[in-house]
Amino acid sequence: MIELKNVSKTFVSKKSTVTALDDVSIHVQKGEIYGVIGYSGAGKSTLIRCVNMLEKPSGGEIIVNGVTMTGLSSNKLREARQNIGMIFQGFNLLKTATVYDNIAIPLKLTGIPKAEIDERVNKYLAVVGLEAKADSYPSQLSGGQKQRVAIARALSHEPDVLLSDEATSALDPETTESILSLLLKINKEFGITILLITHEMHVVQKICDRVAVMENGKVIEEGKVIDIFSQAKTDTTKKFINSLFPEDIPSEVINSLKEQGPIIRLSFVGQSTGKPALAEVSKKFNVYTNILSGNIVQLKNEPYGRMVIHLEGANEETEAAVRYLEEVGVQVERVNL
Numbered sequence: 001m002i003e004l005k006n007v008s009k010t011f012v013s014k015k016s017t018v019t020a021l022d023d024v025s026i027h028v029q030k031g032e033i034y035g036v037i038g039y040s041g042a043g044k045s046t047l048i049r050c051v052n053m054l055e056k057p058s059g060g061e062i063i064v065n066g067v068t069m070t071g072l073s074s075n076k077l078r079e080a081r082q083n084i085g086m087i088f089q090g091f092n093l094l095k096t097a098t099v100y101d102n103i104a105i106p107l108k109l110t111g112i113p114k115a116e117i118d119e120r121v122n123k124y125l126a127v128v129g130l131e132a133k134a135d136s137y138p139s140q141l142s143g144g145q146k147q148r149v150a151i152a153r154a155l156s157h158e159p160d161v162l163l164s165d166e167a168t169s170a171l172d173p174e175t176t177e178s179i180l181s182l183l184l185k186i187n188k189e190f191g192i193t194i195l196l197i198t199h200e201m202h203v204v205q206k207i208c209d210r211v212a213v214m215e216n217g218k219v220i221e222e223g224k225v226i227d228i229f230s231q232a233k234t235d236t237t238k239k240f241i242n243s244l245f246p247e248d249i250p251s252e253v254i255n256s257l258k259e260q261g262p263i264i265r266l267s268f269v270g271q272s273t274g275k276p277a278l279a280e281v282s283k284k285f286n287v288y289t290n291i292l293s294g295n296i297v298q299l300k301n302e303p304y305g306r307m308v309i310h311l312e313g314a315n316e317e318t319e320a321a322v323r324y325l326e327e328v329g330v331q332v333e334r335v336n337l
């Protein structure tokens with residue numbers, strides 16, 4: 001559905017040359033929600049802006065729904081963009097127009113008849129739950145409501161693809177949740193493929209099927225979200241995941257416990273989160289389990305949990321307990337906190 005093949009982008013000015021994208025290749029499948037995560041300056045905004053040619057790549061090819069975007073005439077590009085909705089961190093609403101007109105004006109510009117405009121505005125305002133705000137102005141809305149209007153405006157063109165440029169970054173946690181739920185809903189109900197960029201792992205965790213991690217203009221890791229969570233390879237990816245699992249264990253506690261058995265980090269994927277593995281360990285082996293920290297997060301399709309525990313007992317017993325945990329599908333890592 002969205003394919004980037006060896007895309008590069010270099011910004012050249014008198015003073016400097018910046019490589020914002022360096023040989024980036026990703027393939028977003030039809031109907032999926034695909035996240036691109038990275039720290040500031042990684043190249044995320046440049047990447048997403050290249051998809052609809054707001055930014056022209058210096059090299060490589062971009063194909064959206066079978067249309068090669070690179071090299072289109074401006075007329076053809078305008079046509080192709082009708083199929084690609086976009087939402088932004090700053091909402092980009094017209095301040096002097098009502099909610100209704102914010103959605104209707106761009107439709108008018110594409111030559112859609114008045115009756116159909118009316119139908120679409122009402123339909124998509126209902127989808128985002130803002131039927132009652134049609135006559136309000138953006139200044140009378142909360143941040144979450146403004147983003148809903150922007151989403152309704154994007155949907156009103158009935159695109160196959162929605163690009164989301166840090167759409168929840170300016171919102172509080174509760175409003176973020178509601179916008180993420182709305183994105184999930186429109187992905188499911190309308191089958192819209194979503195490509196989003198974010199610097200928050202929580203966004204990837206909640207709604208993405210697959211994710212690419214970017215650093216210095218390159219994709220350094222890519223795959224299904226569950227695989228990235230359970231088998232992260234790079235330090236950057238691990239840092240993003242760790243942000244969801246704070247392990248603030250006082251060093252005095254760790255030092256005193258280390259003498260009496262190993263401290264281990266357990267990662268539970270999918271079904272194994274439901275198993276009372278720890279309770280079993282205490283029953284089967286002569287060990288005490290002491291939970292030092294723990295959290296389970298719900299990925300889009302399955303739960304993923306992490307726990308740091310202390311295993312107290314004789315060496316043979318704690319070793320056998322570790323082997324048992326691995327056998328029942330729990331990932332075990334010895335930690336030096």
Ligand SMILES: Nc1ncnc2c1ncn2[C@@H]1O[C@H](COP(=O)(O)OP(=O)(O)OP(=O)(O)O)[C@@H](O)[C@H]1O
Nearest residue numbers: 011018019020038039040041042043044045046047
């Ligand atoms: N128009 C431009 N002119 C020159 N350099 C640019 C331009 N746009 C982006 N860059 C540079 O390209 C690199 C990637 O920027 P980009 O905005 O794509 O990163 P990002 O991951 O989206 O970061 P942020 O989250 O801070 O926006 C940065 O070094 C940035 O300074």
